[in-house]
Amino acid sequence: xxxxxxxxxxxxxAYGGKRLLNGERVGGVKVLYGxxxxxxxxxxxxIVGESGSGKTTLGRAxxxxxDIDAGRIVFDGRDITQLLESQxxxxxxxxxxxxxxxxxxxxxxxTVRRILVEPLLFHRVARDHADAERRVxxxxxxxxxxxxxxxxxxxxxxxxxxxxVGIARAALLEPDFVLADEIVSGLDVSTQAQALNLLKTLTxxxxxxxxxxxxxxxxxxxxxxxxxxMKAGLVVEEGRCEDVFAAPKSRYTRxxxxxxxxxxxxxxxxxxxxxxxxx
Amino acid sequence: MTAxxxxxxxxxxxxxLEDAQPILRRVSLDLAxxxxxxxxxxxxxxxxxxxKALLGVLPRTVRITHGExxxxxxxxxxxxxxxxxxxxxxxxxxxxQDPMTALNPGRRIEAQLTDGLRLRRGMNARAAHKRALExxxxxxxxxxxxxxxxxxxxxxxxxxxxxxxxxAFALEPKIIVADEPTTALDVTVxxxxxxxxxxxxxxxxxxxxxxxxxxxxxAQICDRVTLLFAGAVIESGPTADxxxxxxxxxxxxxxxxxxxxxxxxxGLKPVPEALVAELRLEVEGVGG
Numbered sequence: 001x002x003x004x005x006x007x008x009x010x011x012x013x014a015y016g017g018k019r020l021l022n023g024e025r026v027g028g029v030k031v032l033y034g035x036x037x038x039x040x041x042x043x044x045x046x047i048v049g050e051s052g053s054g055k056t057t058l059g060r061a062x063x064x065x066x067d068i069d070a071g072r073i074v075f076d077g078r079d080i081t082q083l084l085e086s087q088x089x090x091x092x093x094x095x096x097x098x099x100x101x102x103x104x105x106x107x108x109x110x111t112v113r114r115i116l117v118e119p120l121l122f123h124r125v126a127r128d129h130a131d132a133e134r135r136v137x138x139x140x141x142x143x144x145x146x147x148x149x150x151x152x153x154x155x156x157x158x159x160x161x162x163x164x165v166g167i168a169r170a171a172l173l174e175p176d177f178v179l180a181d182e183i184v185s186g187l188d189v190s191t192q193a194q195a196l197n198l199l200k201t202l203t204x205x206x207x208x209x210x211x212x213x214x215x216x217x218x219x220x221x222x223x224x225x226x227x228x229x230m231k232a233g234l235v236v237e238e239g240r241c242e243d244v245f246a247a248p249k250s251r252y253t254r255x256x257x258x259x260x261x262x263x264x265x266x267x268x269x270x271x272x273x274x275x276x277x278x279x
Numbered sequence: 280m281t282a283x284x285x286x287x288x289x290x291x292x293x294x295x296l297e298d299a300q301p302i303l304r305r306v307s308l309d310l311a312x313x314x315x316x317x318x319x320x321x322x323x324x325x326x327x328x329x330x331k332a333l334l335g336v337l338p339r340t341v342r343i344t345h346g347e348x349x350x351x352x353x354x355x356x357x358x359x360x361x362x363x364x365x366x367x368x369x370x371x372x373x374x375x376q377d378p379m380t381a382l383n384p385g386r387r388i389e390a391q392l393t394d395g396l397r398l399r400r401g402m403n404a405r406a407a408h409k410r411a412l413e414x415x416x417x418x419x420x421x422x423x424x425x426x427x428x429x430x431x432x433x434x435x436x437x438x439x440x441x442x443x444x445x446x447a448f449a450l451e452p453k454i455i456v457a458d459e460p461t462t463a464l465d466v467t468v469x470x471x472x473x474x475x476x477x478x479x480x481x482x483x484x485x486x487x488x489x490x491x492x493x494x495x496x497x498a499q500i501c502d503r504v505t506l507l508f509a510g511a512v513i514e515s516g517p518t519a520d521x522x523x524x525x526x527x528x529x530x531x532x533x534x535x536x537x538x539x540x541x542x543x544x545x546g547l548k549p550v551p552e553a554l555v556a557e558l559r560l561e562v563e564g565v566g567g
Binding site: 193196262265 | 321322436465466467468469470473474477492493494495496497498499500518519522523532533534536537538539540541543546547548549550
């Protein structure tokens with residue numbers, strides 16, 4: 001059994017409305033209705049669901065980027081639910097994010113060198129500038145970026161290269177955990193395959209745990225060990241990918257899987273609906 | 280094969296910017312009445328440029344350098360503007376990619392859906408309203424009166440795409456250009472929209488050019504496929520043949536690059552860089 005890195009229990013989140021002094025929320029829209037989730041050390045866990053299912057909110061709640069209304073989040077044995085931002089800061093290096101759109105998450109006026117070196121200095125992973133530079137260069141080969149990219153700004157790179165910079169930025173800090181939120185949705189299939197293969201290698205080699213959020217079940221199947229299927233703020237199914245895909249228990253999971261068009265002729269697919277719940 | 284309704288002959292286009300980069304390289308394709316043709320390729324393949332040329336909305340930075348687009352035997356490239364008015368956006372209509380940005384957020388659905396009927400078919404408000412209701416019912420919108428009064432933000436993504444499909448079919452076009460119409464949608468909604476496009480197309484006997492990068496979508500909805508790379512046609516033929524026995528190595532590579540939930544070990548093979556380099560050379564030989 002893998003040791004737990006993240007354990008979230010009964011996480012509830014609502015947006016909007018008013019917060020009373022006792023912390024109670026009046027009005028607003030509930031987004032998570034009590035979600036339990038566990039991520040083991042070095043494990044890649046998929047969070048899949050359609051728009052509005054709460055998957056992005058769950059990812060952000062895990063990392064304490066938004067406050068939760070109820071529930072508990074434990075990171076590496078420590079309850080981080082109520083930690084102040086100043087108490088969170090030492091943990092921040094250990095949990096990193098790779099964003100969906102590198103065009104908006106990388107500073108357009110900074111060179112790739114600065115984008116990668118600065119966090120290393122900020123989090124004191126590197127001793128000095130020279131050490132940071134050495135680490136960055138050493139990592140470039142690993143993520144398949146040419147050294148010439150160092151002096152370029154993000155808009156001078158291809159979409160695939162930008163995404164690699166985003167991956168490198170997160171992985172260079174030697175975190176225990178990365179959150180990858182829809183990071184391949186805008187990419188061509190070939191570029192997507194490269195990015196996913198890179199993530200698989202990195203998480204394996206560095207022993208990184210990852211929460212991989214996606215609306216695409218095929219992608220989840222390709223990179224994740226376990227999967228949580230979300231719908232309307234709740235987890236409707238959870239399990240090892242092999243099991244969930246081979247024999248989905250929930251009708252909703254079956255619906256999602258069946259809705260993926262495969263690249264082979266299937267004359268009945270378009271008119272076929274998933275059978276209604278039998279149990 | 281019956282006479283094609285649309286025939287693109289050796290169409291070439293280039294950028295008007297200094298680099299004069301070729302965008303399309305002698306693209307030829309035929310579309311039969313009522314047929315669905317998939318236009319497939321990665322970004323930069325030229326699929327959107329072809330779609331824009333068919334709708335008469337090429338950006339100013341793109342110049343057609345050579346070739347013809349024959350619609351019912353007439354070359355649209357040399358047809359005077361006042362005559363193409365009855366073709367672009369009328370006989371050839373668009374189902375756009377992003378239902379969020381394609382509708383004007385400040386106008387009610389009714390106004391947007393009846394523009395074409397009133398301006399191009401001379402209908403009065405009353406007749407256009409009636410026709411709009413019929414159209415919404417046809418795209419299976421349960422409460423058409425409410426939707427007509429709504430603003431786009433009051434509708435879900437799937438609903439908006441239904442409205443846009445209704446708008447595309449409003450003028451009874453002969454060809455629909457569907458430009459990645461389901462890319463922005465959830466998979467379960469995508470399936471409903473694909474089904475709807477198929478039903479509408481069969482009911483109206485409309486030909487469809489379906490622009491997509493998703494070979495899965497192609498397999499389920501297209502009769503034939505044209506695969507593009509860097510502005511050139513790589514392979515073209517019936518969908519079943521292309522997917523089951525692709526002749527070109529690039530086609531095989533693209534099929535192998537996509538992840539598959541049913542065969543996780545089969546997918547995620549990036550297109551080899553050597554193949555891409557080789558293709559570029561080959562394609563550049565084709566010239567502008």
